[in-house]
Amino acid sequence: MGKNILGISAFYHDSAAAIISNGEIIAAAQEERFSRKKHDPRFPINAINYCLQEAFIEPGELDAIVFYDNPLRSFDRIIKNFIMTGENGLAQFEKAIPSILGVKLWIQDYVKNSIGTLGKIDKLLYSEHHLSHAASAFYPSPFDNAAIITIDGVGEWSTSTIGIGNGNKIEMLKEINYPHSLGLLYSAITYYCGFKVNSGEYKLMGLAPYGKPEYFDLILDNLIDVKDDGSYMLNTEYFGYLDSLKMTNDKFNSLFGGNPRDPESRITYREMNIAASIQKVLEYVMLKMAKYVRKDTGMENLVLAGGVALNCVSNGLILKEKIFDNIWIQPAAGDAGGALGSALAINYLYFSQERKLNPTGRDSQKGSYLGPAFSNNEIQAFLDRNDYPYERIENGDTRFTKIAEALSEGKIVGYFGGRMEFGPRALGARSIIGDPRNIETQSKMNLKIKYRESFRPFAPSALAEDVSKYFEMDVESPYMLLVAPVKEERRLPFDLGNFLDNDDDMIRIVNKARSDIPAITHVDYSARVQTVNILDKPDYHNIIKKFKEITGYGVIVNTSFNVRGEPIVCTPLDAYKCFMRSDIDILVLEEYILHKTNQPNYKDKENWKEEYELD
Amino acid sequence: MAQIFEYHPVFGYRFIPGVKARVLHEDGGYLVKANNVGFRCNRDFNTKNGTDKFRILVFGDSFTAGDGVSNSFRFTDLLEKYNDNLEVYNFGLPGSGTDQQYLIFKEYAANTSYDLIIINVLVENIRRIVSHYRNFIDGEGNMKIFMKPYFAIDNGGLILKNVPPDKEPIDISKLDSEERRKIDFGGRFPQLRNFLIKNNYESIFHKLTRWKPYPEYDKENNDSWQLMKSILKDWVSFNNKKIVIVPFPHYYYTEGLSDPVNYLKRFSELGKESNCDIWNPLPYFNELSLQERRKFRFEKDVHPTKYGHEVFSNYLRDKINSFMNNIKLN
Numbered sequence: 001m002g003k004n005i006l007g008i009s010a011f012y013h014d015s016a017a018a019i020i021s022n023g024e025i026i027a028a029a030q031e032e033r034f035s036r037k038k039h040d041p042r043f044p045i046n047a048i049n050y051c052l053q054e055a056f057i058e059p060g061e062l063d064a065i066v067f068y069d070n071p072l073r074s075f076d077r078i079i080k081n082f083i084m085t086g087e088n089g090l091a092q093f094e095k096a097i098p099s100i101l102g103v104k105l106w107i108q109d110y111v112k113n114s115i116g117t118l119g120k121i122d123k124l125l126y127s128e129h130h131l132s133h134a135a136s137a138f139y140p141s142p143f144d145n146a147a148i149i150t151i152d153g154v155g156e157w158s159t160s161t162i163g164i165g166n167g168n169k170i171e172m173l174k175e176i177n178y179p180h181s182l183g184l185l186y187s188a189i190t191y192y193c194g195f196k197v198n199s200g201e202y203k204l205m206g207l208a209p210y211g212k213p214e215y216f217d218l219i220l221d222n223l224i225d226v227k228d229d230g231s232y233m234l235n236t237e238y239f240g241y242l243d244s245l246k247m248t249n250d251k252f253n254s255l256f257g258g259n260p261r262d263p264e265s266r267i268t269y270r271e272m273n274i275a276a277s278i279q280k281v282l283e284y285v286m287l288k289m290a291k292y293v294r295k296d297t298g299m300e301n302l303v304l305a306g307g308v309a310l311n312c313v314s315n316g317l318i319l320k321e322k323i324f325d326n327i328w329i330q331p332a333a334g335d336a337g338g339a340l341g342s343a344l345a346i347n348y349l350y351f352s353q354e355r356k357l358n359p360t361g362r363d364s365q366k367g368s369y370l371g372p373a374f375s376n377n378e379i380q381a382f383l384d385r386n387d388y389p390y391e392r393i394e395n396g397d398t399r400f401t402k403i404a405e406a407l408s409e410g411k412i413v414g415y416f417g418g419r420m421e422f423g424p425r426a427l428g429a430r431s432i433i434g435d436p437r438n439i440e441t442q443s444k445m446n447l448k449i450k451y452r453e454s455f456r457p458f459a460p461s462a463l464a465e466d467v468s469k470y471f472e473m474d475v476e477s478p479y480m481l482l483v484a485p486v487k488e489e490r491r492l493p494f495d496l497g498n499f500l501d502n503d504d505d506m507i508r509i510v511n512k513a514r515s516d517i518p519a520i521t522h523v524d525y526s527a528r529v530q531t532v533n534i535l536d537k538p539d540y541h542n543i544i545k546k547f548k549e550i551t552g553y554g555v556i557v558n559t560s561f562n563v564r565g566e567p568i569v570c571t572p573l574d575a576y577k578c579f580m581r582s583d584i585d586i587l588v589l590e591e592y593i594l595h596k597t598n599q600p601n602y603k604d605k606e607n608w609k610e611e612y613e614l615d
Numbered sequence: 616m617a618q619i620f621e622y623h624p625v626f627g628y629r630f631i632p633g634v635k636a637r638v639l640h641e642d643g644g645y646l647v648k649a650n651n652v653g654f655r656c657n658r659d660f661n662t663k664n665g666t667d668k669f670r671i672l673v674f675g676d677s678f679t680a681g682d683g684v685s686n687s688f689r690f691t692d693l694l695e696k697y698n699d700n701l702e703v704y705n706f707g708l709p710g711s712g713t714d715q716q717y718l719i720f721k722e723y724a725a726n727t728s729y730d731l732i733i734i735n736v737l738v739e740n741i742r743r744i745v746s747h748y749r750n751f752i753d754g755e756g757n758m759k760i761f762m763k764p765y766f767a768i769d770n771g772g773l774i775l776k777n778v779p780p781d782k783e784p785i786d787i788s789k790l791d792s793e794e795r796r797k798i799d800f801g802g803r804f805p806q807l808r809n810f811l812i813k814n815n816y817e818s819i820f821h822k823l824t825r826w827k828p829y830p831e832y833d834k835e836n837n838d839s840w841q842l843m844k845s846i847l848k849d850w851v852s853f854n855n856k857k858i859v860i861v862p863f864p865h866y867y868y869t870e871g872l873s874d875p876v877n878y879l880k881r882f883s884e885l886g887k888e889s890n891c892d893i894w895n896p897l898p899y900f901n902e903l904s905l906q907e908r909r910k911f912r913f914e915k916d917v918h919p920t921k922y923g924h925e926v927f928s929n930y931l932r933d934k935i936n937s938f939m940n941n942i943k944l945n
Binding site: 045046049050052053056058059114115116372374375377378380381382384385387571573 | 617618620621622631632633634635636637639642643644646648685753755782783
């Protein structure tokens with residue numbers, strides 16, 4: 001008999017909940033989307049509430065509730081770390097211990113207090129951190145068997161694991177343990193470059209193409225010892241995270257010739273070059289590890305999860321090298337995905353349920369559209385209650401054409417349609433979209449809409465059937481987790497070196513066309529591609545198709561529907577606020593279209609920007 | 616919290632048709648599902664009864680709609696669950712007064728075939744029918760005041776006012792002092808009440824002060840009661856043989872904190888005057904111990920718990936069986 005299982009991740013960063021029923025993923029969402037606090041680590045009461053709503057079941061109907069990691073093993077690591085570092089590690093210990101003793105060991109009480117039950121088995125189950133990641137990568141994948149790699153900062157003791165999945169079983173084969181962590185190395189350099197740990201890593205990856213990997217050898221010679229099988233050890237003398245509250249220490253700073261960058265200061269060549277270097281190191285390790293895993297397991301398929309699996313540049317390289325025949329990456333690869341993975345792990349490994357692959361041959365992640373949707377009735381109720389002017393276009397064809405026309409005229413559209421995405425990427429359900437042909441789209445979107453750094457690239461959403469017309473890519477990338485080069489014939493002459501020789505004003509670089517789709521072409525001609533398949537997201541596919549009919553281009557710009565530091569919008573109210581706070585021209589809420597020019601003056605909190613911290 | 620109500624031009628607001636939600640609550644949360652015309656009912660309403668089932672239409676406020684419990688745990692759903700021959704349509708609307716419930720009947724149910732109508736009048740409704748405005752907390756936690764439809768008595772007849780109510784919230788500063796008194800903030804002395812509830816002093820306070828929560832029932836000629844009586848008499852006049860009124864007691868009465876005699880007297884008089892049945896569940900409730908009766912409501916929220924709904928459905932089941940048997944005998 002099928003099982004209803006609720007998975008929960010919490011108390012580190014990016015709390016989330018997920019619910020599965022009879023092996024089917026019913027719902028999954030991050031707490032931040034409801035609480036409006038980015039990377040909210042608190043107990044995900046709102047996400048749990050949503051999951052129960054979507055499944056429309058009572059808590060008492062849950063067969064099991066599972067937490068994504070094992071707090072006792074994390075406790076063990078913290079204690080041993082303290083013993084190892086002695087008094088020097090006291091500050092770090094004092095910071096870590098309340099989260100374990102004060103919260104994590106009492107998770108069962110949190111659950112019982114919030115939903116009144118621990119499920120039919122009347123006890124909270126605990127998965128293990130990397131098993132949760134592994135399960136989130138393997139079970140929703142379209143593969144009956146696959147090699148599994150999980151890499152993140154740290155979970156309990158592990159920082160990297162290798163395993164295999166076969167049918168409904170997962171076997172963990174090897175692991176690298178704390179303090180040796182590729183994720184923490186990347187985070188240390190994220191911190192050093194002035195970005196926020198656990199969220200700014202993505203910026204560092206975006207910054208890397210502007211620089212030259214001048215520090216590659218320095219990092220390999222001093223910070224990390226990489227073996228041929230991709231295993232590695234860090235030189236812990238250079239890192240602050242063992243015995244202080246900082247990621248790096250004086251020795252690290254001396255190695256790179258100065259103090260960490262002040263977060264609000266200008267980004268210089270040095271940061272660009274350090275970013276390029278650590279990105280190259282990460283790719284170097286990942287390629288070695290992938291090659292070893294292929295050889296060691298003999299598997300043709302690879303699945304990936306853990307925060308490092310969000311590094312789409314590295315993923316793209318593994319794909320390009322054709323180390324595996326097929327790759328699938330969990331779109332919620334970070335800790336949020338642990339909620340989903342833990343539920344799946346319990347379903348198959350604890351309850352020994354039969355695993356059924358999606359008969360279409362596609363994955364079982366449902367496009368990662370696993371969050372809340374809002375009906376037209378709900379949207380109209382919201383608009384009418386607030387008296388916001390709108391135009392309702394019930395005919396999909398007419399509506400999609402209208403949206404595509406607006407895009408082709410250079411308008412920026414906030415698009416809100418269907419179920420919200422699970423994971424950090426917006427995939428056309430909560431997206432801001434624009435015309436990729438327009439040279440100013442990138443800087444306009446960055447500076448006037450997202451209020452973020454100008455250098456950050458935007459991603460393309462391309463018709464799945466047309467992707468190879470624009471990119472050196474012949475596989476689907478529905479979750480925007482693969483980077484591919486823009487087609488050679490579309491590129492325009494552009495020498496990054498010439499720009500950098502003059503000054504480091506990245507606005508000038510950003511505004512220089514690099515292809516006939518400049519808004520989504522990064523300075524190294526790469527693009528973080530989302531392929532849109534009509535089976536996954538018909539409404540979004542139709543918009544791009546209409547855009548192609550008008551312009552000849554089956555690709556648009558897609559960025560997450562939020563402003564700097566804000567979680568992606570969840571409700572019509574969130575979307576309306578973001579629309580009115582930015583230079584978005586048109587807001588589409590399902591069948592309802594709102595034009596900025598028609599809207600009444602919006603009375604906003606004067607300090608709304610302060611609500612959202614810079615990553 | 617997601618928006619689950621929308622504007623309605625006749626009775627002010629209703630559930631958004633088709634809405635599905637889980638509302639966070641002190642007991643965890645509860646599942647809400649509305650049908651295609653915006654009532655918290657698992658089924659869409661058919662005006663014609665094409666089955667052999669005995670159809671009951673139930674009207675009331677949040678105690679009927681089931682604030683605090685999922686659809687399936689409400690007394691209306693339990694009645695159906697334990698009797699396959701019953702079909703129960705729940706027209707409950709949280710926060711509504713008997714005036715709005717009467718408008719719902721006229722708008723959606725007057726042309727619907729039925730075998731029995733139950734008007735579940737929470738005794739507190741006497742206060743809501745005299746209010747012209749009602750507070751509402753929006754999605755961002757801000758309190759807004761909206762117009763509410765209401766009846767006034769004119770030359771012995773009922774005159775409907777505030778229909779259609781404005782869609783937009785009203786600006787209180789533009790109301791004169793008389794109209795300001797017509798805003799329903801959910802009862803008398805709201806700040807004191809919140810303080811007492813927060814600190815669990817409510818029961819002690821009521822006992823010590825011999826609290827009379829609804830003095831409107833004290834005298835037969837009270838204006839509020841006269842209005843309530845007019846509304847109910849008008850409603851019952853549609854079919855006094857098939858409409859019953861249930862004066863539903865607040866916990867002050869079920870827990871023996873206040874004397875129910877006056878409200879019971881008023882409803883008894885109404886039954887005689889309008890020749891309709893008054894079903895008083897209080898004696899049935901009082902058969903249980905005080906400890907059991909305390910479980911009718913949540914720790915903080917006064918709405919009926921699952922247990923409260925279960926006990927009430929047991930009471931109604933017996934009454935409905937008797938009613939059905941009488942029909943057969945006649």
